[in-house]
Amino acid sequence: MPQQVRGVIARAKGAPTELVTINIPDPGPGEAVVAIKACGVCHTDLHYREGGIGDDYPYLLGHEAAGIVESVGDGVTDLEPGDYVILNWRAVCGSCRACKRGRPWYCFATFNADQKMTLEDGTELSPALGIGAFADKTLVAAGQCTKVDPDARPAAAGLLGCGIMAGLGAAINTGGVSRGDSVAVIGCGGVGSAAIAGARLAGASKIIAIDVDDRKLEGAKQLGATDVINSRNADPVEAVQGLTGGFGADVVIDAVGRPETWKQAFYARDLAGTVVLVGVPTPEMQLELPLLDVFGRGGSLKSSWYGDCLPERDFPMLIDLYLQGRLPLDSFVSEEIGIDGVDQAFETMAAGQVLRSVVVMEG
Structure with a gap:
């Protein structure tokens, strides 16, 4: 009935x-x-x-x-x-x-x-x-x-x-995080925090959490972040490079979905590293990037749908x-x-x- x-x-x-x-x-x-x-x-x-x-x-x-x-x-x-x-x-x-x-x-x-x-x-x-x-x-x-x-x-x-599946999957499925990788996650809300948990589950050796809110960064530590960066106080690209021997992270996950955070993810990765966009942009957002930089850095630029x-x-x-x-x-x-x-x-x-x-x- x-x-x-x-x-x-x-x-x-x-x-x-x-x-x-x-x-x-x-x-x-x-x-x-x-x-x-x-x-x-x-x-x-x-x-x-x-x-x-x-x-x-x-x-x-x-x-x-x-x-x-x-x-x-x-x-x-x-x-x-x-x-x-x-x-x-x-x-x-x-x-x-x-x-x-x-x-x-x-x-x-x-x-x-x-x-x-x-x-x-x-x-x-x-x-x-x-x-x-x-x-x-x-x-x-x-x-x-x-x-x-x-x-x-x-x-x-x-x-x-x-x-939570979107974040976990961005790390494990889309980003292919594996044992010993270095991972940076930009944005530590629910999805970003899940990406941190996923990177930990996959065995990443260094997990860098990036946010503008110290409360969220503290929570990220509880979920597996080994290092945190408050991007109000430090340039996140330079900080990630400083934590990875000057190279950048193997996988960088943008859980915010803004042009400025995606650019940070792009330049904070290692030369052959992977960028994963899981944060959802709005229709009016535009991205401008030197095409030579895309060619010169290699690696993978991915979007993650539902992880x-x-x-x-x-x-x-x-x-x-x-x-x-x-x-x-x-x-x-x-x-x-x-x-x-x-x-x-x-x-x-x-x-x-x-x-x-x-x-x-x-x-």
């Missing part, structure tokens, strides 16, 4: 969020209804509210979530009610040109639920990243559900659904590492809040006071 549940929506650009009643249809073919246990408050949700992604209002916000499969539609064979899952926004199709070439993490045809969730008056909702998890329950494509060990705490596990992750491969592995005590996901949970606290969490996030606020559902 269709259900009515609570959900947090953005009705118009820049307007405060609203906690409203939404309609959840029964799952159709290839779909699943998931009861949400916890959902992180991500910058992407704020971008939706502020019109930075589109204007397909009203949006049902929330996407970094863990929950329990409640029901599945026809044709779903790899999920069943009771499964504990992390939701993902890369439900790979298996048949596009990227998937056929064995690169499903670049899937060009990821899919979402066909049916729409609605307001009580029938207005169709646009779920954030095809998920919409600031809600008691949500409707998704079955491929957006990745089964993991149910012993993982939902508030921590759900964060793998977006920002180049494959959810069915990466989520279970990372949850296992978390349960073994090798991946400190709990350290990213700065506070747990109720479903009515999303706007306040946006303000706290904008002030740089948290790595993640996490909405924890009642029951």
Whole structure:
């Protein structure tokens, strides 16, 4: 039977969020209804509210979530009610040109639920990243559900659904960090801090954290940074070179996504080093760089989409590492809040006071 549940929506650009009643249809073919246990408050949700992604209002916000499969539609064979899952926004199709070439993490045809969730008056909702998890329950494509060990705490596990996976993957998957590498990370918010944790997990010998906030730099030390640079007080390129024998880091990860930070990453790497852009630029940003410098330094310049992750491969592995005590996901949970606290969490996030606020559902 269709259900009515609570959900947090953005009705118009820049307007405060609203906690409203939404309609959840029964799952159709290839779909699943998931009861949400916890959902992180991500910058992407704020971008939706502020019109930075589109204007397909009203949006049902929330996407970094863990929950329990409640029901599945026809044709779903790899999920069943009771499964504990992390939701993902890369439900790979298996048949596009990227998937056929064995690169499903670049899937060009990821899919979402066909049916729409609605307001009580029938207005169709646009779920954030095809998920919409600031809600008691949500409707998704079955491929957006990745089964993991149910012993993982939902508030921590759900964060793998977006920002933490983006940072970890930028280091491990895109950057290819390996044992003995030197790594610099520019920007130590949630994504940058996850990149630091990923570099540590991969065995990097030197991990340099760069930020303008001493609080974030202190947190970066707890996650594995061996050195920190406050770029208000020191030139980050010179400081990184000074910490790496004058050469620069093997991998530099820009978790900010601004032209000036990308240039810092470019010049702070070793001659054949790798630059990874995982911070998200805005449409008006432009980059100007001498082409000869690009040619003369060699190496790799990469962008990391969702940490180049494959959810069915990466989520279970990372949850296992978390349960073994090798991946400190709990350290990213700065506070747990109720479903009515999303706007306040946006303000706290904008002030740089948290790595993640996490909405924890009642029951």
